[in-house]
Amino acid sequence: MSKELEKNYDPQKYEDSIYKKWEESGFFNPDVCIAKNICESDADTFTVALPPPNITDKLHMGHVVMIAVTDILVRYYRMRGRRTLWIPGTDHAAIATQNVVEKKLLAEENKTRHDLGRVEFLARMQEFISQTQATIIHQLKKTGGSLDWTREAFTLDERRQTAVKKMFIDMYKDEVIYRGYRIVNWCPRCQSTLADDEVEHYEQDAKFYTFRYAKDAPFAISTTRPETKLGDTGVAVNPEDKRYQSLIGKTYNIDFCGVKLNLKIVADSGIDMKFGTGAVGVTPAHSLIDYEIAQKNDLPVKKVINEDGKMADDLNNFSGLSVIEARELVVELLKNNGLLEKEEDIKNNLSVCYRCHTAIEPLTSRQWFIGVDKKLKRLGNQSLKERAIAVAKENQLKFMPERFTKRYLDWMENLHDWCVSRQIWFGHRIPVYYDIFDQENLDGFLYLKKDSLNIDIEKCKSLASTDKSMSFITNIVPGKNSQNDIIVTAFNFSFANALVKNGVIKRGDLIKSIDYVEVGKCKKWEVFSDEKKIGDSYVQDPDTLDTWFSSGMWTFTTLGWPLKAGRAGESGSKNDLANYHPMQFMETGYEILTLWVSRMVMMSLFALDEIPFENVYLHGMVLDKHGKKMSKSKGNGIDPLDMISKYGTDATRLSLIVGSTPGNDMKLSEEKIAYFRNFTNKLWNIARFVFSIAGETRLGDSPELQAKTLADKWILELLSQVESEVTKKIESYDFSGAAEALKKFTWDEFADWYLEIAKIEGRKEDMLVFVLKKLLILWHPFMPFVTEAIWQEMNNERFLMVTQWPVQDSSLKTKPAKKILPEMEIIKNIVSALRNLRANCKISPAKKLRAVIYTENSVQLLKNNLELIKGLRTGVTEIEIAKKGEKISKAAYASVSACEIYIPLEGVIDLKKEEEKIKKQAEDLNRLIKGLEKKLDNADFVQRAPKDVVQDQVDKLELYQTEAKQLKNQLKYLK
């Protein structure tokens, strides 16, 4: 009785149930593998953290690449007996996710987050997450990644919150984190700061204005942004510039469009004398470069654009105008007063927010920074930047492909302090607290939640009138302050203090009802994580941390940090940090090398003084078949889940592996995926055939193997070659090459030759089962589902997933020999030649033919394998074999492997046509021969080239000459 498989492999039928079985087996978890003796407790580790997909994402092809690549290695090393751990999780992606929910809120309820308030808004966020997070996790499981779900993490869950707080506090204590008043990238729409690399640049048409500030100004300046000139506090010139040298150091009081400017002329060698007028208005509050010039020259910083993208209060006519309106007004006034000297069209780069594409405003703001140049005792008196550079230079941290090391180093070397505070609500809130009743300079305001306090307004008014330093506002006009749409009452700190002192409000009640505080004005703060300490007296900083702060900690928070490291060699997740850090591998797209990878390195170095991972493999982008980026708006994206349900996970994954190289973009088409679906089906049918030959009872056994025939020896030899080739290629990250070598063996050798031979020779149960099993093992990392499905059908008790990878015999040659088992090659060559002759002469395969083969040395070999030659679809039913014989005329002739083959053709085809074809072939060959002869006549070549190369050429020439002779013979015999 043989077991029968379905005619076609149906991935839908197997994938989900197999994944469930794997999960239930616990083998994704190294602790279970150790307990069940799949690996030793002190085996080498292979640890990876899955780059956590954003919770708002759907899975895209990039994710599948990442999983396919990593899963190949994870499964491979698991089968090799390493302690293998791959930790899954999701990322809260602060700004991105908040944007999605805010858009939704606006569309569905026409509300902003301020309408809801922080608590209610975060509740909505939570609601949203609970749906989307489940989606992405479900999708991750569909990809077949062998992830240890018992260790699943989320960048904003409770453990990560504890870790982030500790990290912040530790960094603060070491003065790596500091509070600074600096120029930052501000997105007026997101109402938040952005990191430098979250800003994108687009070229646009702009006007370049050249003008004098006023009639009495002794210089003209040029700018594309005249409105910012309201904030100028200086004018910079090149110290070499003779036009302005005499002015350096002087100060001018100027009326610029009705606004008083106090401009000091300073020298800066960075100024290009040839560009514009050679004099640059310095706007410290709204340009990074100007800010730096201002710092060097002690110029004051004057902020003229507010966080809402509108002009500041004290600019008379300009106040409250948008940036664009202000620009138009400035230009108009300049024109009216005859101050505008030039107006040119130029191209310049507009900076926009990478999330919402709103133009960003550089402006000064009080923010939290990570000082990358701060020397740290814990890092041997090196800075984060220095250590992060050193680990890459010392090759502790390796990149694949290597060229990305350079990009990493370039980026690191130019790194500025990193602004980590974000003015959004969704994320890790900064653990900084302010006692607003204990501020030396109480000029800040606090805004109350709508209807949160019942206060006697009249009483407040009378209280306020007693002291000039106290003020309060009610019913603020919406829009004047970006935070105030819902605010009806605001106090300054002095007034709040007075209210508490006079018993109008209880301190705790006041703090509870605060919606927003201008903590930027506070000069004292505390940093701690102690919930009890917070009590009723502190206001927490409203800001949250840059999303990369927490995702930068991913590699060690997923292993339990800040819990103690635990004990290496002992099982259980409490020992993860000791057992599995640093990780061995990180796989991600090259586009976030700087955004994320570099941050993980710094965070890990700070927390543990260890690199987060040893190897970084960067994959390219998946483009559509025309080489365009896949995007939702273009609608050219290929949805991996559609592909998975249509063609199966294995085919989808393989299509992303074969034909792609690390670091390079790849084009993907549905046809390519379909091709690999065909291949999974081919493998399935190989198994189906083996099952039909070998009885069911035998499938589970590991038969004692006996190679009985030539073909048996040949296929085993090939198999062992391919084993070592695949192993080698996986370890050197050549997944495409490994899969191709395997595919070649599977399809071109095993299926096309050996299975056909098996049908003829018969009694191959053991051989077929043996090779099939090996094939399943070798294919498993690449195609986990179909291989496991077949394995399970073979009644194997153990999972294929934890079956041992064949251990390599190190004596095996690394390069496959050109010809394995020459006798088998002779047979194959003859079969090919027979097919070839027939096809060339366009003889229908149905037409039975007779052949005559003359051979000096292989008579016995051919006679032994006569049935093979006849049976392997040559359509030759009668073969005469002899050492030598009489010449045969009017026959197709071929000579391979020292065998002369004749197929009498009289009455079968048009002999004249055939003759012409052969003549043409002979001409081509002669050309090759002449070339080769010339090469061998060249003394330089013969002397200098390696001997084996020369020998190759000599052999080749001989071969050609023989072939040429054969063609002559062909002509001869055709007549």
Added chain:
RNA sequence: GGGUUCGUAGCUCAGUUGGUUAGAGCGCCACGUUGACAUCGUGGAGGUCAGAGGUUCAAAUCCUCUCGGACCCACCA
């Protein structure tokens, strides 16, 4: 402006330190359906390796330049 990367058959791409007649899949053409597989088989046509120069006995491969595409970084005040 600085840097990276790519340009190989009609299409999508391999081609590892220079060394067989530059490979594969799709598509195309011809023939076929044989005891697993039409999601299949056999055979074939198709390339001056973007262009020019150089190094070398030997270049798709190394160097220089040009053209064309993609990307990264910096940035014009």
